[in-house]
Amino acid sequence: MRWSPRRRKRIARAAGYLVFALVIAVVVSAADWGRLSDAFFRLDIARSMFPGAITVALRNTIVYTLLAFVFGLTLGLILALMRLSSIPPYRWFATAYIELFRGLPALLVLFMVGYGVPLAFPDREIPGGVYGSVAVGLGLTAAAYMAETIRAGIQAVPRGQLEAARTLGMSHTRAMISIILPQAFRIVIPPLTNEIILLTKDTSLVYVLGVTATTIELTKFAGDTLNTRVNPTPLVVAGLLYLVITLPMSQLVRGLERRAGRER
């Protein structure tokens, strides 16, 4: 029997759906839902986490993220400009920095900042206590990634833009500030938003600095509750709260990319 190409395509697609549904059905029916919901979905335990989960843990997660992002973005911008500088030592430094910090685990850097800085500068401390240490500790790593993103953004602005600005009598610095960087940042807003999402999740490493009841963030908060209640439901709660931060941001990136697509 011969099927027409259209018929064949339809049958192939139906078969695909069937296999997909079957796999899901098998996994769902094979799992022991009773035990699973006892472990991960205990409403009473979940309820006991509030309002602290939001007023302290979620709040601190957001604050840590923003602080690290601002620190990382500032440093990243400086590094990107150094990387594109006509002065060789600046370029070498920026390249070395980026290679080093992209290659190190964020946990390690955070640890070094948390315990190395007090040793190196015994009479001084990073302002802001644990908040400051997190901003620096996570920001140092984020800066390396953001520097590369911003550099790519600057290089994506056509060369003619700088030439036009310079022929109008703008200095190189003025042209950068008024003409090149505004366009570069428009280009890199989507990847930078991704960087915030990654940072949000990296704040789960803050526990290595030793946090208190007021500086605790989501992961540590959930871990503590897990230990006292001997039940992993808090992890699910924490996971959902991370999504409360990250999902709207993904949505934002998508919106921005659509808008950028229209403008071009």
Added chain:
Amino acid sequence: MSTIEIEGLHKSFGALEVLRGIDLAVEPGEVVCVIGPSGSGKSTLLRCVNLLEEPTAGTIRVAGVEVTDPDCDIDAVRRGIGMVFQQFNLFGHLTVRENVTIAQRRVLKRGRAEADRIAAENLRRVGLTEKAGAYPAQLSGGQQQRAAIARSLAMSPRLMLFDEPTSALDPELVGEVLAVMRALADEGMTMLVVTHEMAFAREVANRVVFMDAGVIVEQGPPAEVFGRPREERTREFLHRVLEPTRVRPGD
């Protein structure tokens, strides 16, 4: 004092010598069109005048100021030299009005009201009053190029450089840009124009400069260069450009 004085200008890109000894002077109010085959160094010559390209040797003076002097404040000199690019190079993140005001505000330190007034004046000059609020991407190529001309004019330049201003335009949009340039020439603007528009050169230029292989082959009033070219290279170029359908294979 000449507006532009170029003496013994050489420019190399690596081993490639693009300009091989150029001497040229442009007098105030003069419109000089530079023609010649691609790769002849016309655009490089133009870009040397405001130091977008650093000359390898030679001197260039603009209104008496030697731009090739290492101590010259090039930003100050550039304020007085308008430049129009083949690719327009409007600032994509700014509206047409902001394109015309940003250098007035940031470089000339004019106030917002004054910059807006001068922008409106110059947009009217190029026929873009209605497009002041539009972004470059919303304009046709011809409109973008006219906006770019207005942006330069708002700086009150004493000299305008045009680098193939119509080469990136659809044929039906060339006329509107040439009309603006002709009006500028009629107002007495000093202009150095690199162009492939022979009709414009013939009708508007006071002087036509023919370049080939990095040197000026000949120059003179358009009637002479187009009507009685002295050099064989000029004749051959004009034949190819003015009568492209007559060129035979292997010519």
